[in-house]
Amino acid sequence: MDSEYKSRSGTSYSSVRRRIANSVANTMQLLHVPVEDTRECGTSPEVFDTTSDNDIMPEYVRMDFQPTTDANVRFGFGDDGEDDNDEVSLCSYSDNCYSSSDSDVDDQHESEKPPLCVQLAQWAVHYSVTDTALGKLLSILKPHHSSLPIDPRTLKKTPTTYDIKEVVCLDGKIGHYSYFGIQCGLVDLLQQQNVYEGTTLVLQFNFDGLPVFKSSSVELWPVLCLARQLSHRPFVVGLYCGSKKPASLSEYLEDFVQELSSLLVEGIWYGDIKLNVEIGCFVCDAPARAFIKNVKSHTAYYGCEKCKQKGVHIDYKMTFPKMDGKLRTDKEFSLMSDEAHHHGPSPLAVLPVGLVTCFVLDYMHLVCLGVCRRLLAFWLRGPIHKDSTSKASRLSAGAVRQLSSKLVNLRNSVSSEFARKPRCISELDRWKATEFRQLLLYTGPVVLSGVLSDAVYNHFLLLSVGITLLVSPKFCGPYADYAHSLLCLFVEQAKHIYGEDFIVYNVHGLTHLAADVKQHGCLDLVSAFPYENKLQELKKLVRKRSCPLPQIIRRLSEKRTAFSELGVVSVDRILCEREHTDGPVPHGYSDAVQYAQLNAKTYKINIKRSADCCVLVRNIGPVKAVNILSHCSAVYIVYRRFEKVLDLFESPLSSSCLEIYKVCGCMPTLSTCPFDDVLSKCLLLPLSAKSDANNTKSLYAALPIVHTLVDERA
Ligand SMILES: [Zn+2]
Numbered sequence: 001m002d003s004e005y006k007s008r009s010g011t012s013y014s015s016v017r018r019r020i021a022n023s024v025a026n027t028m029q030l031l032h033v034p035v036e037d038t039r040e041c042g043t044s045p046e047v048f049d050t051t052s053d054n055d056i057m058p059e060y061v062r063m064d065f066q067p068t069t070d071a072n073v074r075f076g077f078g079d080d081g082e083d084d085n086d087e088v089s090l091c092s093y094s095d096n097c098y099s100s101s102d103s104d105v106d107d108q109h110e111s112e113k114p115p116l117c118v119q120l121a122q123w124a125v126h127y128s129v130t131d132t133a134l135g136k137l138l139s140i141l142k143p144h145h146s147s148l149p150i151d152p153r154t155l156k157k158t159p160t161t162y163d164i165k166e167v168v169c170l171d172g173k174i175g176h177y178s179y180f181g182i183q184c185g186l187v188d189l190l191q192q193q194n195v196y197e198g199t200t201l202v203l204q205f206n207f208d209g210l211p212v213f214k215s216s217s218v219e220l221w222p223v224l225c226l227a228r229q230l231s232h233r234p235f236v237v238g239l240y241c242g243s244k245k246p247a248s249l250s251e252y253l254e255d256f257v258q259e260l261s262s263l264l265v266e267g268i269w270y271g272d273i274k275l276n277v278e279i280g281c282f283v284c285d286a287p288a289r290a291f292i293k294n295v296k297s298h299t300a301y302y303g304c305e306k307c308k309q310k311g312v313h314i315d316y317k318m319t320f321p322k323m324d325g326k327l328r329t330d331k332e333f334s335l336m337s338d339e340a341h342h343h344g345p346s347p348l349a350v351l352p353v354g355l356v357t358c359f360v361l362d363y364m365h366l367v368c369l370g371v372c373r374r375l376l377a378f379w380l381r382g383p384i385h386k387d388s389t390s391k392a393s394r395l396s397a398g399a400v401r402q403l404s405s406k407l408v409n410l411r412n413s414v415s416s417e418f419a420r421k422p423r424c425i426s427e428l429d430r431w432k433a434t435e436f437r438q439l440l441l442y443t444g445p446v447v448l449s450g451v452l453s454d455a456v457y458n459h460f461l462l463l464s465v466g467i468t469l470l471v472s473p474k475f476c477g478p479y480a481d482y483a484h485s486l487l488c489l490f491v492e493q494a495k496h497i498y499g500e501d502f503i504v505y506n507v508h509g510l511t512h513l514a515a516d517v518k519q520h521g522c523l524d525l526v527s528a529f530p531y532e533n534k535l536q537e538l539k540k541l542v543r544k545r546s547c548p549l550p551q552i553i554r555r556l557s558e559k560r561t562a563f564s565e566l567g568v569v570s571v572d573r574i575l576c577e578r579e580h581t582d583g584p585v586p587h588g589y590s591d592a593v594q595y596a597q598l599n600a601k602t603y604k605i606n607i608k609r610s611a612d613c614c615v616l617v618r619n620i621g622p623v624k625a626v627n628i629l630s631h632c633s634a635v636y637i638v639y640r641r642f643e644k645v646l647d648l649f650e651s652p653l654s655s656s657c658l659e660i661y662k663v664c665g666c667m668p669t670l671s672t673c674p675f676d677d678v679l680s681k682c683l684l685l686p687l688s689a690k691s692d693a694n695n696t697k698s699l700y701a702a703l704p705i706v707h708t709l710v711d712e713r714a
Contacts, residue, residue, distance in 0.1 A: 117148055121156050121562040125555075128540070156558040162550055167240065168247040175242020176549045179255040180556075182225055183268050185235035188560065189227060190270045200276040201227050201268075206234060206531040208288050209245055210539060212548050217243055220548070222538060223256055224531050228280075234534045236556060241549040249294055253347040260351060279351065281358045281520050283528050285365040286505065293355055294346040298505040302340040305359060306512040310340075314501040320508035321500060323488050330354025360516040361509045362528040367467055368436040370506030375460065376428055376439075378498050379452070393497050399451050400425055406447040413685050414438075415611045417603050417705055422447075433532065437707065441468055445649060445660070446685045446701045458651050459497055462490040463510075465652055467523070468660075470513060472706045475658070476522040484514035486652055524710040575599055576630055578608075584627055586638060586670045592631035602708040603681040605637070614684040614702055618677040621645055622661055622702035624684075626670070635675040640666040648701050661702045662687065680704040 124134045134152035142148055149155050169175040206224040223238040246252040263277040286298040296303050299318045301311045309325030311318040333356050336342045382394040407422040414421050420435055448457055466486035469475045487510040494502050520526045541555040542548045578596035598605040605625050606612035613625045627638035643665030648655040687699040
């Protein structure tokens with residue numbers, strides 16, 4: 001058993017590369033692509049480097065993973081407070097929120113707390129307390145604290161005038177627009193940093209439309225900016241609100257384009273330091289991309305933004321069957337040479353960026369909400385009268401029940417990084433993007449085995465593995481070409497399994513994903529997940545139906561004022577907590593302090609909870625953490641190896657190449673490693689209903705939680 005373990009998890013990086021290269025060769029043969037060229041591309045980091053115009057993001061991705069190196073039990077940490085919007089993101093922390101749920105931290109900073117009026121304002125803003133309730137509270141407190149104002153608007157310094165301009169909506173009615181500015185948001189973020197040592201800020205932008213109310217057509221079109229070097233959360237640059245989207249794209253983008261053009265030339269000054277500004281990319285869903293670029297929609301014949309092929313109408317759907325369509329170039333776009341693609345010039349054309357290569361295909365919309373949802377819809381409600389092959393993809397009622405039951409059985413095994421537990425397939429229409437991601441990257445390979453036919457299951461794995469490679473900060477660089485070949489094979493085979501009409505825009509878009517990753521970095525660096533959180537946050541700021549835009553402006557201003565009163569607050573975040581004396585403690589660590597929980601930046605290890613104790617250790621593989629020790633100013637993980645470590649699946653490549661394993665049993669021997677050697681946390685999912693925490697001989701799947709790694713490294 002031990003030798004079997006070594007043969008899997010002890011595999012050297014070069015032999016993993018060889019195995020992947022062999023798998024690439026096999027895949028290429030299926031695709032009829034010359035093997036030699038692709039193998040060279042797939043394993044050559046140089047290709048990844050030279051295809052990029054922007055050396056910031058790929059450099060970031062190429063870095064070896066360095067877990068938190070701070071050896072102290074506590075470390076300074078400005079971001080605190082869990083994200084309360086669990087719909088799409090799980091592990092981001094509030095950027096400028098003065099709050100801590102930890103009593104030790106509160107005690108430590110008791111003497112540094114701001115005045116009562118500032119604390120009250122922050123509390124009211126953070127919990128969205130209504131003015132009526134806050135006014136009542138102030139009237140109760142006023143006799144005891146004479147310095148407090150009686151009016152909640154005075155306490156929160158609510159602005160009474162706003163800079164709003166009128167713009168015409170698409171339906172001819174009047175909408176409203178307010179511009180806050182890019183520089184203003186960046187300066188706010190810089191003020192929250194203790195030190196920023198970089199010289200260049202690379203910015204991402206998002207445009208999107210969302211309905212404000214369920215029962216009316218009022219739409220918000222925010223412009224959001226994300227400066228990843230400063231924060232994982234986007235800030236608002238501008239806000240439009242109207243009965244339809246803006247009639248004039250130039251009017252909507254005028255302030256934005258003007259300021260951004262100036263920043264690209266002038267940079268921004270922070271104190272006496274000049275910072276250069278660069279555009280990373282634009283991250284939007286397909287309708288917003290078409291709107292902002294002023295091109296045909298994704299349902300039009302020439303709707304693909306990356307290639308020039310003419311779509312084919314099948315059953316009232318636009319499909320894009322070719323995988324070798326001639327690629328669009330930035331230069332052709334700027335010349336508008338393909339008239340069938342453009343509605344007219346885009347106001348963004350004056351910016352020095354490529355409007356083809358810098359508008360990424362966002363995988364949250366394209367893959368999670370697009371392809372993954374479409375697959376499930378075909379399995380549940382797909383056509384059954386086409387031909388014998390399409391029948392094979394639709395599940396029987398019994399298989400659907402089995403799938404639901406398997407998903408629900410995983411609820412207690414899902415780790416604390418996931419805000420949503422797996423739920424019944426019957427609730428599919430209410431699934432959020434994170435739930436599709438959970439199925440695609442983690443639970444799918446486990447629960448779909450035995451439910452789908454072998455052919456359909458292996459076809460699903462092409463998508464799952466391809467996207468896992470592109471999500472992984474470690475694998476996306478060297479294996480982008482291999483991932484591309486897997487996704488192309490997925491699209492090609494999908495025609496035969498699900499029919500020609502399956503290859504709609506989203507599915508076809510898979511063939512263009514790897515090119516974006518090569519230029520901009522792994523998928524989570526350019527996904528809409530953080531923006532979607534922000535959009536939902538903005539929507540929640542609207543309390544009354546009348547004048548939504550001024551309401552949002554007031555709330556944003558109150559928040560900014562309340563937290564800037566305090567300046568930078570560096571709350572010591574607890575690295576290790578829940579001290580205990582229960583052991584086990586290996587020889588040589590008898591004077592160490594024992595803890596039950598370790599809080600890394602984007603995940604936590606909890607030895608008392610079976611769903612939160614599996615981690616991937618450098619050069620070892622998946623292990624079960626059984627204790628956390630603080631010893632000689634360093635933190636160590638005490639762990640037990642698994643008795644058996646096997647591949648979870650063999651196709652399209654051995655899952656161990658992705659550090660995904662099937663594991664069983666725990667060895668009695670204790671081992672120890674520095675926390676620095678923990679590469680990631682793993683999900684530990686039972687492979688049969690009989691598996692449970694007490695039955696150590698049951699089989700489990702151990703899968704690294706890859707989608708959190710990009711922020712862990714930041
Ligand atoms: Zn295309």
